[in-house]
Amino acid sequence: MPGGKRIELCSSGDVAPGTALKVEIDDLALAVFNVDGEFFVTDDLCTHGPGSLSEGYIEDDVVECNFHNGQFNIRTGEVVSPPCMVPGKTYAVTVVDGKVTVEV
Ligand code: FES
Numbered sequence: 001m002p003g004g005k006r007i008e009l010c011s012s013g014d015v016a017p018g019t020a021l022k023v024e025i026d027d028l029a030l031a032v033f034n035v036d037g038e039f040f041v042t043d044d045l046c047t048h049g050p051g052s053l054s055e056g057y058i059e060d061d062v063v064e065c066n067f068h069n070g071q072f073n074i075r076t077g078e079v080v081s082p083p084c085m086v087p088g089k090t091y092a093v094t095v096v097d098g099k100v101t102v103e104v
Contacts, residue, residue, distance in 0.1 A: 004103045012039065012098050020063070022054035030091070032100055033074045035061045040074045041091040041102045048084035 009023045015034040022044050023030050031044040031054035040061075044054050051067030058064075061074045070084030077088035091102035 006101050006103055009100045012095055012100055020054040035074055039093045039100050041093050043089045047086035047088055
C-alpha cells in the first residue's frame with residue numbers, strides 16, 4: 001500500500017475476547033478489540049465527543065460509548081445507535097507472530 005506503514009500495537013494475548021485495550025502510539029489513540037478471537041482496531045475517541053471506546057461496553061461486535069451510550073459496529077465503524085452520527089475510523093488489522101498490527 002503506497003505510503004502505508006505497519007505499526008505494532010500489542011500482543012494478541014494482551015486483549016482477552018470480549019474486551020478492548022487502548023493503545024497510544026505516535027499521535028494515534030487506538031482501541032484494539034478482540035471479538036471472539038478476531039482483532040479489530042478503531043480510533044479510541046468516539047466521533048461524538050470525549051468518550052473512549054476502549055472503555056465502552058462491548059457486546060459481540062458492537063461497542064457502546066460510555067459517555068452518551070452511542071453504539072458503533074466494531075468491524076466496520078458504522079453507527080449502530082445514536083447520538084453519534086459519524087462512523088468511527090477502522091484500520092486494517094493483521095496479526096503477525098502473535099502481534100496485533102495495523103496499517104496507518
Ligand atoms: S461521546 Fe460517545 S456517544 Fe457521545
